Amino acid sequence: MTKKRYVARSYEIAARKLGSEMMIMSGRDSTLFSLNDVATVIWEAADGSTSLDEIVESRICSQFEVQPCVALQDAETLVDELASHGILLVSHEPIFPPVPLQLEAR
Amino acid sequence: MQELTASMDSTATSQLNRHELVIEIGNIPVRVRSANLAFLRMLENRYVGFVGGARRADFEFEVDIAPPDGVGADDDLSVLRRSGRWSLARGDFRAEWDPASNQGSIRQSANPYSIDSVLRIVHSLALAREGSFLLHAASAVRNGRAFLFAGASGAGKTTISRLAPADAVLLTDEVSYIRRQESGYFAFGTPFAGELAKSGENVSAPIAALYLLAKGPENRIESVGPAEASRALLESILFFAQDPELVKSVFLAACEFVSRVPVHRLTFVPDAGVWELIV
Numbered sequence: 001m002t003k004k005r006y007v008a009r010s011y012e013i014a015a016r017k018l019g020s021e022m023m024i025m026s027g028r029d030s031t032l033f034s035l036n037d038v039a040t041v042i043w044e045a046a047d048g049s050t051s052l053d054e055i056v057e058s059r060i061c062s063q064f065e066v067q068p069c070v071a072l073q074d075a076e077t078l079v080d081e082l083a084s085h086g087i088l089l090v091s092h093e094p095i096f097p098p099v100p101l102q103l104e105a106r
Numbered sequence: 107m108q109e110l111t112a113s114m115d116s117t118a119t120s121q122l123n124r125h126e127l128v129i130e131i132g133n134i135p136v137r138v139r140s141a142n143l144a145f146l147r148m149l150e151n152r153y154v155g156f157v158g159g160a161r162r163a164d165f166e167f168e169v170d171i172a173p174p175d176g177v178g179a180d181d182d183l184s185v186l187r188r189s190g191r192w193s194l195a196r197g198d199f200r201a202e203w204d205p206a207s208n209q210g211s212i213r214q215s216a217n218p219y220s221i222d223s224v225l226r227i228v229h230s231l232a233l234a235r236e237g238s239f240l241l242h243a244a245s246a247v248r249n250g251r252a253f254l255f256a257g258a259s260g261a262g263k264t265t266i267s268r269l270a271p272a273d274a275v276l277l278t279d280e281v282s283y284i285r286r287q288e289s290g291y292f293a294f295g296t297p298f299a300g301e302l303a304k305s306g307e308n309v310s311a312p313i314a315a316l317y318l319l320a321k322g323p324e325n326r327i328e329s330v331g332p333a334e335a336s337r338a339l340l341e342s343i344l345f346f347a348q349d350p351e352l353v354k355s356v357f358l359a360a361c362e363f364v365s366r367v368p369v370h371r372l373t374f375v376p377d378a379g380v381w382e383l384i385v
Contacts, residue, residue, distance in 0.1 A: 018361060025340075025353065027351065
């Protein structure tokens with residue numbers, strides 16, 4: 001059985017939702033990311049304590065017309081890509097403390 | 107010239123032949139001290155209109171003039187914070203700056219370009235702390251409001267500056283100075299000139315709009331969504347430090363700016379008629 005994966009937003013980024021787009025800046029390498037709707041849902045739900053399959057089941061499959069196994073596979077790919085840029089943390093254990101979702105500028 | 111002489115007199119008694127002048131850009135005075143009076147005279151001419159009589163200074167730099175070592179300004183720039191101190195280095199200069207005391211030192215040859223780069227970096231760091239920034243953009247004041255024209259080299263910053271009507275006051279054709287204040291965003295004049303080779307006027311005004319420049323077959327203005335505006339703005343912000351926290355601050359500053367200031371794409375034929383759209 002595949003172990004659960006937990007995802008959390010990195011402390012090394014700043015994020016802000018502008019219009020319908022989630023903009024994320026990596027403080028580590030100044031790379032700018034723009035997330036689509038599905039990626040934004042995963043990003044916002046990445047609290048470190050909810051597993052990825054729970055996020056897909058409760059947030060993705062309920063909002064978007066997609067097969068659960070396809071959605072999970074796509075989510076795994078997305079999470080790995082975001083993690084490779086250091087903007088998401090991934091672990092087989094819950095990640096504490098959770099990183100707060102801060103979308104507003106100071 | 108009078109300011110330099112007055113400062114020189116007061117300083118000479120306490121510091122061994124150190125002379126000084128204050129360069130004030132964006133209401134941020136920077137005191138520059140050096141034993142090389144000819145160098146300071148050169149700076150006084152370079153920054154004419156921005157050399158003020160401010161007694162207080164937000165930053166102070168001691169400049170040691172060294173012979174040119176043949177290493178040029180094309181070398182990679184490094185701006186790093188080590189043990190709380192900023193270290194700035196390029197082929198033609200080395201500088202240190204302690205943000206706690208706001209004092210630092212610069213070692214360079216007797217040219218105006220190296221310290222010009224140091225000033226841009228120091229201002230960019232100071233502004234990042236307050237949600238403000240330097241922008242690769244021309245800017246001008248018309249009817250008491252400032253308009254910004256951003257774009258990469260060749261986009262038309264100098265062209266639109268040259269086309270400005272007589273009632274427009276040019277702040278810069280190259281590097282705009284944006285400060286976030288309680289009542290909104292303000293643009294300040296800078297001595298950082300582009301192809302126009304002319305300093306801007308040392309005045310400021312509230313920012314009415316940012317235009318993203320593009321050359322085209324007709325003059326027209328299109329609105330730009332906030333996400334696209336933030337991407338364009340971030341491409342034009344001058345920021346040099348490899349510092350994660352300040353990078354994040356600059357990003358949030360750009361997002362805040364596009365949330366509060368109208369951003370448009372300005373396509374223009376190089377003729378003065380384009381300014382009829384700038385109101």
